[in-house]
Amino acid sequence: MRQLSEVDRDAIRLAQDPQFSRWLEQITATGGCAHPVHLAGSTTTRDATTGEILHRYDTRNEPGERLLVRCRNRRATVCAPCSRLHAGDTFHLVRAGLIGGKNVPDDVREHPRLFVTLTAPSFGPVHRASTAGERCRPRRRAARCDHERPAQCTSVHDPANPLVGQPLCADCYDYAAHVLWHAHVGELWDRFTRAVRRHIATAVGLPQSRFPDHARLSFAKVAEYQKRAAVHIHAVIRLDGPAGPTDSPPIWGTSAQLSAAVHAAARCVAVLAPHSPAVGEHALRWGKQIDARPLRARPDDEDLSDDAVAAYVAKYVTKGASEAAAGADHRLSTGDDIDAVAVPPHVRALMRTCWRLGGLPEFEPLRLRSWAHTLGFRGHVLTKSRAYSATYAALRAERAAHQGHDALPDAVTDAHWRYFGSGHTPGAALIAAGVADDLARNREYARSELRPAAEAG
Numbered sequence: 023m024r025q026l027s028e029v030d031r032d033a034i035r036l037a038q039d040p041q042f043s044r045w046l047e048q049i050t051a052t053g054g055c056a057h058p059v060h061l062a063g064s065t066t067t068r069d070a071t072t073g074e075i076l077h078r079y080d081t082r083n084e085p086g087e088r089l090l091v092r093c094r095n096r097r098a099t100v101c102a103p104c105s106r107l108h109a110g111d112t113f114h115l116v117r118a119g120l121i122g123g124k125n126v127p128d129d130v131r132e133h134p135r136l137f138v139t140l141t142a143p144s145f146g147p148v149h150r151a152s153t154a155g156e157r158c159r160p161r162r163r164a165a166r167c168d169h170e171r172p173a174q175c176t177s178v179h180d181p182a183n184p185l186v187g188q189p190l191c192a193d194c195y196d197y198a199a200h201v202l203w204h205a206h207v208g209e210l211w212d213r214f215t216r217a218v219r220r221h222i223a224t225a226v227g228l229p230q231s232r233f234p235d236h237a238r239l240s241f242a243k244v245a246e247y248q249k250r251a252a253v254h255i256h257a258v259i260r261l262d263g264p265a266g267p268t269d270s271p272p273i274w275g276t277s278a279q280l281s282a283a284v285h286a287a288a289r290c291v292a293v294l295a296p297h298s299p300a301v302g303e304h305a306l307r308w309g310k311q312i313d314a315r316p317l318r319a320r321p322d323d324e325d326l327s328d329d330a331v332a333a334y335v336a337k338y339v340t341k342g343a344s345e346a347a348a349g350a351d352h353r354l355s356t357g358d359d360i361d362a363v364a365v366p367p368h369v370r371a372l373m374r375t376c377w378r379l380g381g382l383p384e385f386e387p388l389r390l391r392s393w394a395h396t397l398g399f400r401g402h403v404l405t406k407s408r409a410y411s412a413t414y415a416a417l418r419a420e421r422a423a424h425q426g427h428d429a430l431p432d433a434v435t436d437a438h439w440r441y442f443g444s445g446h447t448p449g450a451a452l453i454a455a456g457v458a459d460d461l462a463r464n465r466e467y468a469r470s471e472l473r474p475a476a477e478a479g
Contacts, residue, residue, distance in 0.1 A: 032449025041085040046453070048090045054458025056101040056451070058090040063439035070432050088442045096339055096403070097351055103458045111417045112404060113336035116242050116258060119267070119411035120317065120328040124420075126267045126411050133270070134261040134277040135317040137331050138284055140214070141309035142203060142252035146195035147173070148368075149188050151181040151249070159190065169193045187249030188368045195368075197375040198301040200252060204398035205388040206293045206306050207245070207253055214308070215239060217287035218259070218280075225283065226274045236272050238262045242406035244335045245399065247348040251369050253399050254309070258317070258331060258410075259284065266409035277316040284314045296384045339403050349373060350395040360394070372397045 026034075036042060052058050064080040081089050098105040114124065120135065122128035150158050158175035165173040171191040179186050189195040223233040243257035261280050263269025288308045295304040317326050349372070350363045357377045360370060373394045380390030393400040446454055 029448040029452050032447050033452055034449070036447075036449050036453065039085065045085040046457075048085070049450075049454050049457050050461075052090055052092045052454075053103040053107060053461055054454045054456075055090070055092045055103050056454065056458075057093040057095065057445050058454075059093055059444050060086075060088040060442040061091060061439050062088050062442045063437070065435055065437045067433050067435045070434050076433055093444065100351055103461070106462070109336040109339065111414055112339050113332050114417060115406070115411055115414065116335045117328060117332035119240065119242055119258060119260065119406070120332060124412035124416070129270075130260070130262075130267045131328070133267070134275055134280045136259045136277065136280055136284060136314045137317055137326050138257045138259050138315075139254060139311070139313040140211075140257070140288055141254040141311045142200075142248070143307055143309040145197070145200040145203075145250075145252070147190045148195075148250045149175055149179055149183075149185045149190065151179050151183065151186040153181065167191045167194050184366065187251065188366060192368070192371060195371075197371055198379060199304050199306075201372060201375045201379060201390065201398040202295045202301075202304050202385075202388075203306050204253060204396075205385075205390060205393075205400065206295060207255070207399060208401045210291060210293050210306060210308065211243070211255065213291040213293065214287050215241065217291050218283045221283035221286045222261075222275075222279060225279060226272075235264055237275055238264055238266055238269075238409060240266065240407045240410040242335070242404070242410050244339060244404050245401060247397075251348070251372055251397055256335065258335075259314075260410070262409065267411070281314045281316070285312055288312045296387075298379075298382060298384045300382060301379070335404070348399075349397045352395060353392065354394050363395075369397065 036045065039045065049055075049058075062081050064078070064082075066075060067077040068075055081087050092104050092107070093101050094108070095101045095104050096108040118124035118126045119130070121131045147159060152158070155178055158177050158179055159173075160176050161174040167173045167190070169191055171193075173190060175190060219233050219239055220230050222228075222237070223230045228236060238261075240260045240262055241257050243255050245253045245255055247253055259280065260267075261271045261275045263271050289312070291307070293306045295306060297303050315326055317328060317331065349365065349369055354360060354363075354373070354377075357374070360373045360377065363370065363373070365373070376390040376394035376398050379385045380388070380392075380394065388398070389400065390398050445451075
């Protein structure tokens with residue numbers, strides 16, 4: 023035993039435990055979660071009328087007197103099993119708002135719908151990737167910036183090249199504007215959606231205050247970090263009747279009308295950052311690259327497919343920070359922590375800018391130091407309007423009911439829980455990873471078996 027590794031010794035210890043089979047059931051129930059939460063406590067379910075105890079559960083009978091539950095982390099770099107489940111929920115949430123289901127009527131696909139991309143503005147030239155052999159930043163004449171560095175790059179960069187997204191000159195790059203833009207993306211989006219409603223109302227001759235009486239704008243959006251570590255927004259935007267997806271849009275509500283309003287709104291909205299003697303004034307806007315593509319209502323249409331859009335959004339929300347040039351997966355406690363994060367120099371410079379600006383009183387409301395690990399961006403990766411489709415909570419409740427964990431009718435439940443810890447011992451982590459791999463292979467096998475039947479149908 024002494025010649026075995028700590029992981030192997032711990033795995034053998036667990037396997038010899040009399041309650042190992044029950045512990046393995048808990049690990050399987052969490053899907054092989056990499057960082058499960060340990061809870062201790064009990065629940066008692068009683069008949070609401072008679073007071074009779076219908077069911078009682080207590081963790082004192084469980085291994086270690088605790089219950090393991092999923093961590094529900096969306097990042098694949100933190101917990102792959104939970105991120106896979108989150109991706110599935112996201113897919114169904116976005117897809118239901120496109121084609122119906124989850125209490126959304128099927129004819130919602132007949133409503134005007136766009137897949138919109140809004141980018142960040144330029145904060146300085148960066149190295150660009152090419153898949154067609156184009157040079158990075160060629161110029162007819164060799165030139166240098168104010169810091170005597172080359173203002174051109176004649177190389178052809180592969181997308182995997184670590185130089186892609188890095189500034190040609192870090193001293194010329196406007197890091198303060200980049201960070202402040204991230205901190206105001208949420209407000210910029212809010213002003214954008216209001217401007218879309220305003221432009222549609224103006225175009226059809228409605229007073230702006232009467233727009234909600236005739237139509238409703240619904241959306242689901244995801245924030246994605248580009249190679250230059252700047253967020254851009256992908257959004258499904260849908261025009262409904264005033265009651266939401268159950269209500270048909272007005273006759274003047276068309277994809278062309280919605281697209282024109284999106285482009286006009288994206289070009290006109292701006293947010294003024296707080297004035298600072300250290301960095302001056304910044305008027306924050308969307309970038310010049312604006313894309314609004316209609317989604318197909320029928321299989322034979324040439325527009326984007328609903329499933330492709332839903333799958334793209336679901337895939338992105340599970341990316342870890344290291345995969346997406348988004349900083350770090352965890353908050354930074356001190357400015358010294360920035361040096362320990364394994365990120366490119368450009369990302370580290372953005373973190374330092376967050377820390378520096380976060381110490382100024384005029385930027386205190388932006389909480390830049392608290393969000394230095396995400397480069398100043400403090401919004402949720404995925405957000406949606408209330409009437410777009412179902413919620414994550416509703417999807418999880420539906421899954422629980424499908425698995426037989428729904429609440430009993432005419433019953434009340436008293437629950438008493440306390441946090442007992444999180445994570446795995448080394449041997450438990452090895453076993454949980456094996457469980458997660460087995461479940462993933464089983465799902466892939468099931469999909470491969472169902473695919474020929476679906477294609478034949």
